């Protein structure tokens with residue numbers, strides 16, 4: 685099935701924000717655990733490396749749609765976060781461990797970016813994914829992004845449900861091809 689993409693918003697210059705790290709909030713999950721969500725920066729390399737080592741290989745496979753890149757590549761990406769084109773929101777538990785990441789990246793100043801999300805295996809199914817994605821959508825809109833896209837395996841039920849939930853409050857277009865789904869969230 686292929687749904688029609690909505691009309692593209694005219695290209696808007698990315699809104700420049702005062703500094704990387706502007707996003708900051710606290711959430712209580714449905715099991716009572718608390719997380720602080722904030723933008724990641726190069727100081728978070730150790731936390732990200734630890735989260736990568738802890739991650740379930742099957743989750744990494746779903747996140748990267750295949751074999752994940754080497755850790756060094758992922759850490760280098762952290763140095764490119766600029767609060768406008770490349771943003772990664774990290775959820776930290778009370779011990780300071782990184783337990784979830786939602787990020788968007790855009791290659792130019794067009795109001796479109798690709799996003800990806802991953803929640804630590806010990807934290808899944810407690811609404812952290814939903815909260816992180818909601819935060820990312822708000823942050824992306826602040827940055828002048830109008831369309832967030834994602835690709836995912838069609839048998840990845842949690843992300844399909846997550847996108848369906850987003851679709852109840854904003855327009856989400858989906859298309860499917862050879863076991864891969866593509867979603868375009870219209871941020872208006």
Ligand SMILES: CC(C)(COP(=O)(O)OP(=O)(O)OC[C@H]1O[C@@H](n2cnc3c(N)ncnc32)[C@H](O)[C@@H]1OP(=O)(O)O)[C@@H](O)C(=O)NCCC(=O)NCCS
Pocket residue numbers: 742743744746747799800801802803804807808809810811812813814815834835836840841842843845846849
């Ligand atoms: C996708 C992902 C981020 C969801 O995180 P999460 O914290 O478990 O999400 P939530 O608890 O907010 O649940 C979101 C939806 O998924 C459903 N869900 C969660 N775990 C599920 C499971 N194991 N089986 C089926 N549905 C599940 C929830 O019920 C919810 O749907 P609902 O609103 O209809 O009840 C997480 O599963 C993950 O990290 N997966 C690996 C990486 C990945 O696949 N990324 C997506 C591609 S970029």
